[in-house]
Amino acid sequence: MWKRKSRKGRRTTKPVPVELCDLCAKVFPENESVSGYVPDSSAADPTHPWADGLRLITACCDDHFDVVKAGYAHRPFVEEELWAAKLTRTLTAACPQALSMEQLGCRTGLQEPQIRAAIAWHNERMRDQQRTDP
Ligand SMILES: [Zn+2]
Structure with missing residues (x-):
């Protein structure tokens, strides 16, 4: 019942x-x-x-x-930005240890020059942000 x-x-x-x-x-x-x-x-x-x-x-x-x-x-499609987004995803996806360029390439599917271009693009943007922030 x-x-x-x-x-x-x-x-x-x-x-x-x-x-x-x-x-x-x-x-x-x-x-x-x-x-x-x-x-x-x-x-x-x-x-x-x-x-x-x-x-x-x-x-x-x-x-x-x-x-x-x-x-x-009207948003520009910047390849380096996409590569940087892939790198960020890989680096934040639960891997605490540093990855070698080869490991990064395996995990992102990017070639070494693309990885370097993505990092350069990312760093350039960070510098731009620091210049505009007081
Ligand atoms: Zn709506």
Whole structure:
């Protein structure tokens, strides 16, 4: 008698997956989302390396998707930036010890000149930030 299985009066306890619009920040059910990828050289996907250089946009409607997409259309695609994003992902992915150039190449799929160009690009940006920050 203590194992009553009646669902009478019970609310739905299963959480509905929700998404957040990249433009208006509205929360809506996942199955109503409008999403797609746009080119973005700062995007290195932590779980889907095939999506490197692509940014997933999620929006509440077609109009908002188009606005966010248009914002990326004028963003320059810088290869060095993408290489730097891949390096950052590799270096922050739970490997406390320093990696050799060869190991970095294996893990990122980049050639040594690309790794050096990415580090130079990253360092140049850091210097630019320090110059603009008071
Ligand atoms: Zn929206």
